[in-house]
Amino acid sequence: MAKRESTFFNMVLALLTVTLVASASLGFIYELTREPIEMARAARKNNAIRAVVPDFDNNPTEERYTIEAAGGELVFYPAKKDGELVGTAVETFTNRGFSGTIRLMVGLLPDGTIHGIEVLEHKETPGLGDKMESDKSDFSAQFEGQNPEDFRLRLRQDGGDVDGITATTISSRAYCEAVQLAFDLYMDKDADVSYELPSRDEAVERVLADFANNPLQEDFLVMANGNEHTVFPGRRGRRYTGLAVDIYSEAGYIGPIRLMVGFDSEGVITGIEVLGHEETPGYGDLIENARSDFYKQFIGLNPGEDNIRLKEDGGIIDNISGATITARAYCEAVRSAWDIFRQAENR
Amino acid sequence: MDQAKNFTKGFIRENPVFILMLGLCPALGTTTSAFNGMGMGLATMFVVLMSNIVVSLIKNFVPNKVRIPCYIVIIASFVTIVDLVMAGFMPALHEQLGLFIPLIVVNCFVLGRAEAFASKNTLLSSVIDGTGMGLGFTFALTLLGAAREILGSNAIFGLQFIEGDGMLVFILAPGAFIALGYLIALANKLNKQ
Numbered sequence: 001m002a003k004r005e006s007t008f009f010n011m012v013l014a015l016l017t018v019t020l021v022a023s024a025s026l027g028f029i030y031e032l033t034r035e036p037i038e039m040a041r042a043a044r045k046n047n048a049i050r051a052v053v054p055d056f057d058n059n060p061t062e063e064r065y066t067i068e069a070a071g072g073e074l075v076f077y078p079a080k081k082d083g084e085l086v087g088t089a090v091e092t093f094t095n096r097g098f099s100g101t102i103r104l105m106v107g108l109l110p111d112g113t114i115h116g117i118e119v120l121e122h123k124e125t126p127g128l129g130d131k132m133e134s135d136k137s138d139f140s141a142q143f144e145g146q147n148p149e150d151f152r153l154r155l156r157q158d159g160g161d162v163d164g165i166t167a168t169t170i171s172s173r174a175y176c177e178a179v180q181l182a183f184d185l186y187m188d189k190d191a192d193v194s195y196e197l198p199s200r201d202e203a204v205e206r207v208l209a210d211f212a213n214n215p216l217q218e219d220f221l222v223m224a225n226g227n228e229h230t231v232f233p234g235r236r237g238r239r240y241t242g243l244a245v246d247i248y249s250e251a252g253y254i255g256p257i258r259l260m261v262g263f264d265s266e267g268v269i270t271g272i273e274v275l276g277h278e279e280t281p282g283y284g285d286l287i288e289n290a291r292s293d294f295y296k297q298f299i300g301l302n303p304g305e306d307n308i309r310l311k312e313d314g315g316i317i318d319n320i321s322g323a324t325i326t327a328r329a330y331c332e333a334v335r336s337a338w339d340i341f342r343q344a345e346n347r
Numbered sequence: 348m349d350q351a352k353n354f355t356k357g358f359i360r361e362n363p364v365f366i367l368m369l370g371l372c373p374a375l376g377t378t379t380s381a382f383n384g385m386g387m388g389l390a391t392m393f394v395v396l397m398s399n400i401v402v403s404l405i406k407n408f409v410p411n412k413v414r415i416p417c418y419i420v421i422i423a424s425f426v427t428i429v430d431l432v433m434a435g436f437m438p439a440l441h442e443q444l445g446l447f448i449p450l451i452v453v454n455c456f457v458l459g460r461a462e463a464f465a466s467k468n469t470l471l472s473s474v475i476d477g478t479g480m481g482l483g484f485t486f487a488l489t490l491l492g493a494a495r496e497i498l499g500s501n502a503i504f505g506l507q508f509i510e511g512d513g514m515l516v517f518i519l520a521p522g523a524f525i526a527l528g529y530l531i532a533l534a535n536k537l538n539k540q
Contacts (some may be wrong), residue, residue: 003406003407003411004409004410006410006412010410011410014410014413015416017408019420026424026428029427029432033431034435040434040438041438092473123446126379126380126383127380127499127515262477281395303492322404
């Protein structure tokens with residue numbers, strides 16, 4: 001048979017035939033594989049549940065319940081034996097992986113102790129981030145038998161108890177975060193709040209150590225370095241006990257960082273909260289109190305006596321690895337806050 | 348054409364990756380380990396073989412001006428079939444390769460065989476070409492994956508032979524380019540002899 005001419009009719013006929021046959025066969029294959037695919041998916045989930053909780057005899061999938069949190073949904077699969085709860089498998093997730101969403105199945109005993117963790121889904125780098133899978137490294141084993149109540153779900157370099165995977169800091173951090181979320185929701189804590197920045201009013205109350213008044217109603221403006229800043233005085237009776245300063249840094253890595261810094265009457269830092277920033281997730285955002293202990297090293301320092309600068313800049317503050325510029329801006333904002341504190345004291 | 352030669356040409360003489368330089372995107376992206384490379388290679392081989400068969404069967408029916416869209420539809424269908432069948436009946440393998448399977452559609456090596464060979468040759472030649480080239484592609488990907496796994500993770504097919512991490516760069520994208528460069532040089536040297 002000779003090759004057909006490229007006439008309009010021949011072209012339409014060829015395309016029509018090819019696409020028709022292709023779509024028909026795909027439809028057929030889809031019907032054929034739909035059930036096995038669903039079964040394989042369910043089996044995978046069941047295997048993950050079985051792997052992370054103690055022996056059970058009920059059907060956890062039938063008794064599952066969901067809680068919405070962190071912009072998504074966590075699914076809880078209660079595992080029971082002889083009608084008694086022996087553990088709960090929590091399908092949790094985080095969007096802060098190195099390459100997107102990570103889904104975990106975390107098995108918790110009734111008291112919140114971690115029994116086991118399996119990775120359901122991730123897109124991390126093969127050979128690096130995928131070591132979080134339980135059959136590729138011992139990373140997940142260190143969580144077993146630990147209760148997040150006294151086992152801090154943070155990497156060692158962030159002030160926690162978790163050994164991260166070499167060269168995979170962001171994936172390891174995300175993993176810890178997903179486990180923390182599962183634990184918090186399971187223990188009926190308001191987990192959403194812990195990863196959300198506080199409002200200005202909440203921050204004022206958190207950073208001041210000692211007050212009996214309502215600092216929010218007594219706020220006033222202080223001029224310093226050419227700008228006006230809002231401050232909130234704390235008082236007990238007529239005695240002045242401290243001051244909370246609302247301050248922006250000059251520039252972070254992306255943009256300015258907004259802090260609420262609390263001082264006692266002597267100028268010693270009593271608390272710091274991050275109110276806003278645009279720094280890089282996984283690096284710069286570790287300045288947030290919920291994400292690392294960076295802020296803790298400031299508490300108890302007096303910027304009039306202590307050099308609030310990074311160690312590499314000649315000061316006493318430990319850097320956040322990979323986020324020097326952000327950490328430097330944070331220190332700068334704390335120093336500016338102290339200037340404002342001094343100005344306010346003169347009034 | 349000598350059919351034996353037709354079959355063996357894919358290994359070194361006309362190896363799709365080392366000599367023709369086609370399909371480099373999956374070759375670089377999926378070869379973080381020898382197993383992944385081999386799985387990707389075999390899945391691609393199935394698609395090349397099937398699309399070669401169909402294309403050589405319909406080569407006279409499809410007019411020249413619409414041949415490329417027709418080949419693409421055929422290739423995409425086979426890729427989807429591989430994806431669905433694997434997900435349904437080989438879930439463990441699909442879990443390993445799931446991300447890579449859809450990539451086969453945009454593998455110019457598959458389209459290249461359809462266009463350069465199957466559309467001009469008989470069914471038998473096309474089957475032999477598809478199998479030979481597919482095996483050549485699998486061979487290249489396995490070799491590249493093995494090289495990267497040995498250097499990057501101190502392991503081969505998942506078996507660790509030295510404790511600890513290897514040179515991590517070979518697991519990441521730059522290592523893929525470095526390893527591929529040396530393998531291409533080697534293949535060219537062998538070809539000249």
